[in-house]
Every structure is written in C-alpha cells, then in structure tokens.
Amino acid sequence: MITHSQIYRRTIAAQTAATPPWWRRLTPPLIALVMAGASLALLMQVARSNGLTGSNGITASPGSPAAVQLILVGMVLVSGAFAGRCAEALKLPRLTGYLLAGVALSPSVWELLGAPDLLIPRSSLATLDPANDLAVGVIALMAGAEIEARWLRQRLRTLLKIAGAETLLVPSLLLGCLLLLPGIPFMPPGTSGLTVTGVLIAALAAIMLLPNGPTVVITVIKETGASGPLTRMLMGASVVLDAGVILLFSVVTTLLDLAAGGHLAGALLDTGALFGAVGAVLAGLGSSVVLGLAIGWGLRRYAEHTEHRLGWLVLGLALAVAALGVHAGVKPLFCLLTAGFAFGNLPSADPGRVEAARQRLRATLAQVGMPVFVVFFTAAGLHIDLTALASGWVLVLVLLVVRDGAIIAAVRVATRGPEVEPAVRRSLWLGMVSQAGVTLALAQIVRVRYPGWGDILATFIVAMVTLHELWVPVALSWALRREGEVPNS
C-alpha cells in the first residue's frame, strides 16, 4: 500500500529529475557557445590571412568579402542559437541570449579589450545588412498574417487613439528636450537648436525615437506562444504606429533636404512643391500597399493550389521586396505587411481553404523565421558602440527616460475607455516602449543620407535601441505570463 507521503516524495523526485538545476541546463549550450566563439576566431583568421590563395576566380585575393560574409553569418547563427539556449536555461527569453551573444562578439567590446580584429572587424558588420532586410521582411509578413480584418474593425478606434496619443506626445516632449538641452553631439557645428536646420534635425531624432519594435514584440509572442487581447493589441498597435512613423520620417527628411539646399523657405511658401513632396511619400505608401495586395493574393493562390513548400518562396519574396523595392520607391515593411494581411483577409468563396492556406503560411513563417530572428538580433547586439555610449550616456539616459515616460503616459490616456481590457490597460506600455527593426533601419538610412551628424545621431539611436532590447523582452514575456496569455505558465 502506497501512502500519501510516498506519493508526495515520488512526485517531488520525478519533478526534480525532470527539471535539472540551472547550472546543469546551462553547461552544454555554454560549452557549445565557447566552441563557436573559438571557431569564429579561427575561421576569421583563415578568411583574412594570406594562407592559401585559390585560383578559381572567386577569391581573387584572400579576405574575400563573400568569404568573410558567409563565415560571419554562419558563426552569428551558431553563437546566437546557443546563447539563446543559455538564456532559456536561465529562464530568460531566447532573444535576450541572441542580443548578449552579439554584444559579446561586438567589435567595440574587443576594441576595449585591446584586440579589435580578433573576432569581427568593424568594417565587416555592414555585410549583415541583407540579413536585417530579410528579417524585417519576414517579420512584416508574419505580423500581417496574424491580423484579422474583423478584429481590426472592432479595435480600430482604440488603435488609432493609442497611435495618435503617442505620435503627439512622444515627439513633442523629445523635441522640447533636444532643443533645450545644451551641447547635443549630433547637431552640426554652428547649428543651434533654434535654427531651421537645428529644429528639423531635432524633429528627425524625435521621430526616430517614436516607433516601437514589432520585431521584438512578435518574436517574444512567437517564443512564448502567447495569445489573447493583450497579444493582439500589441501587434496591432505596433503596426499602426510604425505606419505613421514612416510617413512622418519621410516628410521630415524631405524638408531637411530642402533646407540643406536652401530651398526650404521657397518650398514652404510654394504649396505646390510642398504638396508634391508629401504626395511622393503618399505615392510610395500607396504603391507599397498595391504591390502588397498583389503579392498577398498571388501567394495565397499558390498556397491554395499547390502542395509545395512555401519556405523558399517566402524567403525569396522577402529578399526581393527588401532589395528591389527600395529602387522602385516601395516601402518593404508596408508592402509585406499588406501582403500578409491580404493573404488571410481577402474575400474568398472557400473560407476553409483560406484558413488551411493561412495555417500553412504561419507554419512556414515559424520555420524560416527562426534562423532569421537569430541573425537579426545577434547582429543588433554586434552593432552596439560602447565607446559612443560611454561618451554620451547622460544624454542617452535623459532621452530614454523622457521617451519611455511619454509612451507610458500616452498609452495610459489612450486605453482609459471601458471597451479596453484591463490586461491591455495594465501591460500594453511594456510592448510599446520596445525598440528594434524599424528604428535600426531608420538609423541606417540617416547614417547613409547625412554623413557626419547622421553618423553620430545613428550611434545614439542604436545605443538606445540596444539598452531597450536588453530589458524589454524579459519584461514583456513576464507581463504576458502575468496576464495569463502564455499557455502552461
């Protein structure tokens, strides 16, 4: 006869056996991570050394960019994946592990340690940009595929309220802060905050700090398997807000270009020119939506009528739109977001078939998304510039406090109505303060378009993104668990 105490002891013993202690869970991936780091060092030396020189016409010289790029992508994948497992062993989101792996491999860290070229030279970081474009494309498709038209119609008012409140409050407070604070490093020499160019640069910085990170939000949601009102509202609000930010960013950069050429006053007086500039931005958005609708319709037809795997097609589409769309004035994020939305929501005579196709697309995106996420977030960690962060940490801290405080206030005000669920009211702000893909993409555009002050501004933005990426995923997954939206939590 088995007594209750025996059953209790056996249960405890079984539970203890099922979940080994954290240090035992951590050891294997940690060893793998160290091995990956060692391999990276070895391979990078091989790729850049003058050891063997082939005569096959591909490697005209040692240190071939393609070789360095491939080795970098491979090692980022391996180290990111095992760092993710280390984080999981410590009950943290995998995403945090990817980021920390990137920080550990970052050139700025190794520069501080006196071995700048041991792992990854700073000049090689740009080779990961195509992976970033791909990640933004896949994530946009993923976000679009998750949104249902019926839910959007029901919640459109709340979504617009949230996006409107944030768009009004956050850039205004940041703009005021940037105009009032003395010695802002990214203001061009001789440009005080009260000149037209100074105001426009400050406005640009404020707008760049506005978007949240749908990449972070969607990755945490996918990782935790969360579902519920907070999850849906997080995805919807992220997407709507980013749409507004891209529009504002395009308008301000157009005005900055006019100011740099000395034509701003004329353009502001000439309403035709101003409307023309805004019209060009709207035309870009319109063409993105039209192309997205076409892609979504075509992809759904393909998924409905063939049994072939969608993975290669989805990756090819995301890459093609990211790489080629820019030349045609198409915004990849909008385009693929629309494509994902159109895939699941365009009218059809056979809803069952559409649902089956949507499930196939979701499964495919979950599969192809995994390596893409690893590269994207590890690369984000690689870009951290500790030197810049050390020199301007006060400004970064001030901007961070003002931004996050403004977002919390805006979200609280916008979600006050009775139609909003308590979970959304309590925890939505945690997702909205995140920063990732869109902000990094905007920073890259500014870096290329405005050399000099653009570089400094981009460095500050990336520093803020990195700080947010380190704590927001942990807090967000905790919040999703607290609100009961994560199964088995």
Add this chain to the structure above:
Amino acid sequence: MTAPGSSLDTLVLLLVGGGLALGLPHVTARSRRRFWHPWINTGLLPLLLGIMIGPAGPLGVHGDGGWLSRATADALKPFLAVALAAAGVVLGTQLRPAYLAAAGREFLWRESRRALTTFVVVAMPAAAVAWWLLPRDGPLAGTWAAVAIGGVAGAAAVVTSQRLPSAATHHPAQRLIIGHVVPAGWWNLLACLLSAFALGIGDHPGQGLNGLLLALVLPAILGLLLGRTATTAPSSTEALVLLPAVVALAGGLALALGGAPLLTGMVVGAMLVNAGGGRVVLVERAMDELEQPIAMAAGLLAGLCLESTAIPMVAWLMVLVIPLRWLLRGSRWGGRIAGSPTRPDVASWRARLLAPAGASGVLLIAGASIAPAPLPALVIPLTVAFALGTLLSEMRAEVGRLEKNEPASRGVGQGERAPEPGRAAQVTTPQRA
C-alpha cells in the same frame, strides 16, 4: 556591357529565379508524363537555361552575348560556390560508418571496385590525351590540368541517375532500391568525391598535394567543431538554425581557401555526422529538404556564371565519354571490367546502357564551371553529352512504354534525389542497422 545590378540584370534574375521557384515545381507536379522530371529535378534544364541567358549564351543583348552582364555573372559565383558546398555537405553526411556498415562490406567492396574500375578505364586515357593536347603554359597547364580533366571524365562515366530505370517500375520497391537506388547512390558518391579531389588538386597548382591537404584539414576541423556543437542541440528548432549555419560556414571556408567547394562541403558533412552522432539526425532531416533546390540552383548558377572561353579540341573529346559509358555498360567485355550500378534483374540492358547522369552529373558540371581554366571549357561539351544522354534515355523509355501499351504515369522514383546509399540500405535492412 551594363554595370552589375543594372535594371536589365535585376529583371532577368528576378524573372528567372521567380519562374524557377514558382513554375517548375508546378510543372513536375501537374505533368502526368515522366519526360520532364529528369530535366527539371536534376538541374539539367536550369543549367541549359542558365547557359542560354548567361554571358556565354547565344541569346545576346550585351556585347559578349547573353541577357546577363559579365560583371553580374561574376557576382553570382560565390552563390554557386555556396550551392556546391551545400551539395557537398549533403553528400558528405552519407559517409557515416553506421550507414556504410548497414549497407554491408560485401556490397561496398563489390560496388566500389566496379565504380573505380569504370572511373580508371575512362580517366586514364582522358588524362593521357589531355596531357598530350594541352598547352604547356597558362594558369593550369600540363600534369595538373590533365589529372583534373581525366578525373572529370572518369566521374562523368560513373555518375548515374537514381531515378529508377523506366522499364523496371513493375518490380517491388525494395528490390528496386537494393538493385538500383543504393548502388547508384554509392557510385555517385564515389564519383563526386573523386572529381572533387581532381578539381581540388587543380585549384592549388603551385602547392600541389600540400595545398589540397590543408584544404582538407581545415574543413575537417570545422566539421568536427560543428558536430560537437550539434550534439548539444536537442530540438528541431536548433537544427533549423544549424543547417544554414553549416552551409554558410562550408561555403565561406571554400571561398576563403579557394578550393573546390564540393570537396570542402563533403569533408565538413562527413566530419559533422561522425562527430555529432545521433543528434545530427535532426540536421540531416532538415538537409533532405535542400536536395532538389540545391541541384536546381547549382545548375542555373553554373550556366549563368559560365565564361565564354574558346573550347579546345580536348574538351570536345569529353562528348566521347557518353559512348564510352555505353560501351562499358552495354557490351559483354565492358561489363566484365566495369559495368553499371543497376543489377540486370531490375532493368533491361538497354535501360542500364542509357541510364542518364542525373543530379550528380549536373553537380560535376557546376564544379568544373568555377574551376580554373581550362576546366570551364569542359562545361559545354559535358552539358551537350548529358543532355543527349537524358534525351535518348527518355525517348527509349517512351518507346518502351508504347511497345508495352503502358499509360504514361509518373511511377516510382520520379523525383531525382541525391544519393543515399546507407540510408536506403538502413530502411531495407533494419536488422543490420
């Protein structure tokens, strides 16, 4: 000639890539006829398409022919190297002692002996003729070039489609696997390994065997490290991340070393599975999905990257490899010294004689297309030979079906797969696994 990344180049790449991704699987799925399967799934049709629209092709809008500029074609070469390295990794993962033991020592000895004899019978005279006819100067001249050309010729005689002989579909699946699929897979593996070695020697003419040895040691270390790393990957999620990592690292290392990407990939793949043990099964499963896209991508890129060099007489002699194959597989004396991987009890002598080269043949051509000169000159003659071989084989199969009044169905083994001798043997002989 337009700059790399010009609008026309972009449009051409988009149309070709999109067309292949969307159209060809549709054709193979819809078509009730077997005729197109070996052309598409092996990468032969993409190869022909690539040659036609690439800078070496006859359809020209650029000064040097083709719809794609030379600069863009050159920019595609690293992608071809990655595709070949990926194919090498897939092939290398089959070199696992457990699989080989499952296939049986007797089987391995018999088939290796026959495949190697076929290889030597063709490679030796080809190398001798090449040595005699090739110029004595240039980037790859004299002995090394002759060895490389001989190796490619020998491998071209060995490679065989794993698609089952058309006349044999009435046999039980297990008999067909043991009688054709497994031996053909083993022959292909040996052929790829031998040709990769030959091309690898050619890649380091100044360093000879030392360069080749170093080009083997570093991928072996990488494969070992990745294999040990993979042992800590418990789920398919990690496998999905490790797979592109392995392919990227193998391709990057091949580019960094300047060696034959197929050889680098095979060494990495072989070390990966042997160091990783059972846990690498997840990575292998994920790799299986890559086989057909790799063959198609390698074929297309090989065609697009081909340089329009003059084809010397010695290269055109490569066309003779196909009649040599027929001679070795069809005639009585040829069958005694070499032969075919297909057993007589599963296919008629005509089917064995006309068995096409398959996906491994396209990989062979792709490997030659990015090797140093004069090896790219072998691409057009080899493509012509393999295309003719495939055409004759399919015509023969069609005639056979008409004679027997059989419906034109897809049948067993319609899809071309890279060789899996051990895995197939493991399925068929579970008690030995």
